[in-house]
Amino acid sequence: MSLVQRSPAKSSLHLSDPNLSTSSEVASRNMKRKHPDCELFDAFSSFSAEIKKTLGDWRLDLSTNISHISENINNIRSDLDKLTAATSVIKNEMNELQTNQKELEKRVLTLESNQSSVNKNFTEIQSSTQFLASQNDDFIRKIAILESGKKNTDQTSDAVFILESKIDSLEQQARQCNLELSNVPEKRGENLLSLIESLGTLINLQIQQRDIISVHRVPHAQPDSTRPKNIVVKVSSRILRDNILSAFRLKKGVMANELGLSNNTKHKIYCNEHLTLSNKKLFRECREKAKKCEFKYVWVKHATILARESDHSPVVAIRSHKDLSKIKPRNAGH
Known part of the structure; x- marks a missing residue:
């Protein structure tokens, strides 16, 4: 086999020249770029300072605003406390007004009840007045006859007796709502209204003050009498008068000591029609x-x-x- 020869390797010196030249240029460029980096750093520092200053201003403003808000909250709390106190006073006044209103309503109801009783009594008085007027006319006519001498002595005597009887009957009719209490011990400064109320309680019959038209003691027919003066009570109706008499009789005797008027347990009080x-x-x-x-x-x-x-x-x-x-x-x- 034939051997293949390799081409000779290039000189290392020849290869290093371009590299050196390139490194020098890169270093030169890097040195030239340092100036823009410094400007950017300065701008960033300036920007950071402005931001810090702005944040400081904001922090100061926020602190001031928070102080104002806190002061306003304290003022609002103070106003709320005053409003709460005023509301409490108003509630107390409203409660008092409601109480007064209820009391007025009770008084109005009492007045209406009394007015009804007064109207009823007035009607009875009107009827009695008309009856008395008619009887008076009859008396005048009969007296005129007596004075004219048209009747003899016996007739005159009979007429006088009839007139006296009628007059007595009218007087008795005017007392149809009256009671007479006898043998009630007298006491200085006595309250006869309270005495009648206590008597009603004792005989188990409620007698209210509005049911009593009048109450008073009357003089004795004999001035030298040593017994207590009788008490005459006029009540609002004949029915009430009769009920009181019935309750008194059912009690079968009322003693003065039971009313706290005497220590004598045998001191008896009597109640009858007012004759x-x-x-x-x-x-x-x-x-x-x-x-x-x-x-x-x-x-x-x-x-x-x-x-x-x-x-x-x-x-x-x-x-x-x-x-x-x-x-x-x-x-x-x-």
């Missing part, structure tokens, strides 16, 4: 005769005096002195 003087006199005479004739019961109902000999005997009505003859001893008919 005229002539009817009181007739009632007293009727009781005296009934006691003698051993009658068991004598009482008054609707201004009429009634008597009964025993539980099974008939009731006798006593309207005049002539009727006292109806009360006889048990053996008088034998």
Whole structure:
């Protein structure tokens, strides 16, 4: 085989010249580029300084704004505290106004109730006034007849008696809502309204002040009497008067010490219809005769005096002195 010869290798000196030349140029270029890098660094530093300054200004402004906001928050809190205190005062005033309103409503209801009672009483008074006016005209006519002398003495006497009876009947009718309490001990500075209320409680019947038209003590028919003055009570209706009398009788006796008026346990208080003087006199005479004739019961109902000999005997009505003859001893008919 024939050997192939290789071409001779190139000189290393010849190869190194171009490389050296190239390295020199690169170094020269690198030295020339250092100037732009310095300018960029300076610009960046200047920009950084401006940013820092701007951030510092922003931080200062933010701190100032936060201080103002904090001050405003404190002011708002103070205003809220004042508003809360004012709201509390307003609530208290509103509660007080509501309480006053309720009290006014109660008073209005009471006034309306009293007004209704007054209207009813006024109507009753008007009716009584009309009746009295008609009766008065009748009296005037009969008195004119008496004065003219058209009747004889007996007729005149009868007419006078009739007139007196009618007058007494009218007086008694005017007292149809009245009660008379007797033997009630007197006390200086006494409150009769409270006394009547306490009496109602004692007999288990509620008596309110608005039900009492008037209450007062009356002088004795005999000035030298040592007994307490009687108490006359006018109530709002005849029904209430009758209910009080019934409750008093069911109690079967009220003692003065039960009302705190006396220490004497035997001091009894009496409650009756308010009679005229002539009817009181007739009632007293009727009781005296009934006691003698051993009658068991004598009482008054609707201004009429009634008597009964025993539980099974008939009731006798006593309207005049002539009727006292109806009360006889048990053996008088034998």
